[in-house]
Amino acid sequence: MLFDLKNDSMTSGLISFTILVATISISILADFMNLPKTGLLLILQLAVVMVAFASNRLTAVISSFICAMAFNYFFTAPRYSFHMSDATDIADMLFFLIVALLTSQVASYIHLKRQELKQVQLRASILLSVSHDLRTPLASIIGSLTTVETYKPQLSEQQCDELINGALLQTHRLHNYIENLLQATKIQHKQLQITLSHNALFSICQEVEKRAESPRLHLINANEPIMVQAQASLLEQAIFNLVDNALKYSPDDQPVHLFLIKNKNRVEISINDQGTGISPDLIDTIFDSFVSVRIGDKGYGGSGLGLTVAKGIVEAHQGQLTIVPSKTGCCMQISLPIAEEITQ
Structure with missing residues (x-):
């Protein structure tokens, strides 16, 4: 099963169709108000430019021909026919078509360059984030292990254990970050593949609880077993990202609750x-890549990938x-269909 985070072609096609329908409708209304044909052509020309910016070059070219045909059908004599008898109308339509094709090419080129610029900015953000988020735990791991190696005779057993446990904690953080980065890359390129199977949701959440290793996390199960169709490892990663955020951005003396609630055919x-x-x-931006907007982080830092990955999964x-x-704190909620309701 290939996951497509957003069906861009369908979305842009729908937007283009809406623009064309709206613009042709406005042109018909303007014609009833005796707007000159040059004004009608300008309205249709605007539609082509808007479509070019909203979609791609091919769609813009198709829109140019559709607008030309609409001008022929609705606004030239004989009306409501594709036959044209007036040489001026023929010249106007041909001129419109040439200009529409040229402007659609220019608009598409500008749109493409904007997309390329966004990709460059995204790559720069990724490099900056990766360099920072990899360096911090690595420096901590190297520092702790170097201290143990260099000063082991002078350190007590408790001090050695604390340093090693600290290095181990940073190793888990590093592993989690790399896993999120990998999944975020797959989501960005629409290559996230999942293999569905029957899983007990409570068991997945128990794995999250073990992974979090925090006495502050309280798992509260539903009154009955809940089965979901899922790839357990991915769903566990999504839930863990949310739990990790909650633990990270809340006071050390306050609990974090993980509730499982059955609601009709969903959980x-x-x-x-x-x-x-x-x-x-x-x-509105909390689920975007490399966005970390919560305050109160107790010095752990954040890659801004956890919520993006969770949402994609x-x-x-x-x-x-x-x-x-929520009146206090933050409440993140995942809603999933129960196993029998999922379509393959």
């Missing part, structure tokens, strides 16, 4: 923390990841 997985929450004006399982309004 809701809620992760509630008592942190500072998310500012309302930042909610959840949507690959035909689910939704949303931020639920």
Whole structure:
């Protein structure tokens, strides 16, 4: 099963179709108001430019011909026919078609360059994030192990254990970051593949609990077993990312609750923390790559990939990841169909 995070071609096609329908409708209305044909051609020309920016070059070229045919059918004599008898109308339509094709090419070229610029900026962000997020745990690991190696005779057994455990913790952080980076890359290129099988959701959450290794995390199961169709390792990664965020951005003396709630033919997985929450004006960007907008981080840092990966994985399982309004802290909720409701 190949996961497609966003069907870009379908979306751009729908936008282009909407632009054409709206523009032709406006042109017909303007014709009833006795707008000159040159004005109608300018309206149709604007449609071609808008389509070129909204989609791709081929769609823009097709739109040019559609607009030319619409001009012929609705606005030239004889009306509501593709036959043209007036030489001026023929010249106007041909001139419109030439200009429309040229402007669509220019607009598509500008659109392409903008996309390339975004890719360059994204690559720069990735390099900057990777260099920082890899260097920090690696420096900690090297520092801890070097200290143990150099000063082991002078260190107590407890001090050695603390240094080794600290290095091990940073190793887990590094592994989690690399895993998120790998999944984010697959999601970005729409190559995330999942293999579905029956899994007990509570068992997956128990693995998350073991992985989090925090007494603050409280797993609260539903009253009955819940089965989901999922790739257990990926769903575990998605839930862990949310739990890890909740633990990271909430006070050390406050619990984080992981609820499993059956709601008709769906299951809701809620992760509630008592942190500072998310500012309302930042909610729209919270799931973007390399965005880390929560405050209250206790010095752990954040790659800005965890929520992006979680959302991509959840949507690959035909689910939704949303931020639920909460009076205190933050509540992230995953909604998944129960096993029998998933379509293969």
